[in-house]
Amino acid sequence: MSDVTEQQRRELGAFLRALRERASPSDVGLPGSSRRRTPGLRREEVAMLAGISPTWYTFLEQGRDVRPSQQVLHALALALGLADAERAHLFAIAADAPPSTLPDQVSDPEVARVVDLLDPAPAYVTGATFDVLAWNTAAADLFRSALTHDGHPNLVRWVFLAPDAREVLPDWTEVAQGLLARLRSRAGRNPGSPAYRDLEADLRRASTEADRWWPRYDVGSERAGIKRVRLADGRVQRLAHTSFEVADRPGQTMTVYRPL
Structure with a gap:
């Protein structure tokens, strides 16, 4: 795999982790608990809400070489209650195509x-x-x-x-x-x-x-x-x-x- 693709996978993992950690159980219809040691949702809870394997979701957060389908991305966006800008960003960084080269910033x-x-x-x-x-x-x-x-x-x-x-x-x-x-x-x-x-x-x-x-x-x-x-x-x-x-x-x- 190319370095760019690996960087994209790490970026997707970092974004999913940040979204998960700032989501609260009540936001997604789950009961809260005073025993929670980490902020936000657990990986298993996100996987359950999205209807995917906890192991597979963990691989996504870890930047492993797994490729989420459009259906999975839609399910994750719904499970995490993403706003429009967050949803658009999720799909953009999960795209198969490598990012374009940063254009020259020259004033016209x-x-x-x-x-x-x-x-x-x-x-x-x-x-x-x-x-x-x-x-x-x-x-x-x-x-x-x-x-x-x-x-x-x-x-x-x-x-x-x-x-x-x-x-x-x-x-x-x-x-x-x-x-x-x-x-x-x-x-x-x-x-x-x-x-x-x-x-x-x-x-x-x-x-x-x-x-x-x-x-x-x-x-x-x-x-x-x-x-x-x-x-x-x-x-x-x-x-x-x-x-x-x-x-x-x-x-x-x-x-x-x-x-x-």
Whole structure:
């Protein structure tokens, strides 16, 4: 078996284990017990709920060379009560095809011009690992040190490692957890990628929150929402934001904000 396939199997096992450990018996209709020594469900309970052999399920968590069918994946998703993003991630990392090569994250000049044209609406473009590839003046004013031409801006590094991020983002914990969940999802679909591995290492070494949250294996996807941002004058402003995939640029996303 190839190294990539082995990494995918380990990733699937890690995801299943994280899902099992954070599920409670009451969530899936099982009686609880004060005698439980480990969090979440037991492997045998997940296997029973999914209608598969406990040994076979254990092999899945251990990253053994077993290949779950679509029917088994559906059964596991139902047994664990997965949300849409979790279900999509389960099927993606269990796919037979190896993950695609991480695309080059180069800014398209035409896309950058569109970002500039959106001013005064804050807008920026991020790559697969959340490097910020293009942004306009309004976005730079809004997120301050996150968007400068010194070095290579990265949204995740700014949120977790920059001193002013918690000042700019009044709801820092919620924003940081959501961003890390999206990064965790992308990293899981690209097991062994040096770019994601290095970013994970940097975050977990320098941020106690990232180190604590990463093993939980929360996953997320891009979506519209509302974010509170503290302006340079101290006022807190609510903004709606929407994200779009950039055509012909795999892994790149444009995010646009508007005040409410």
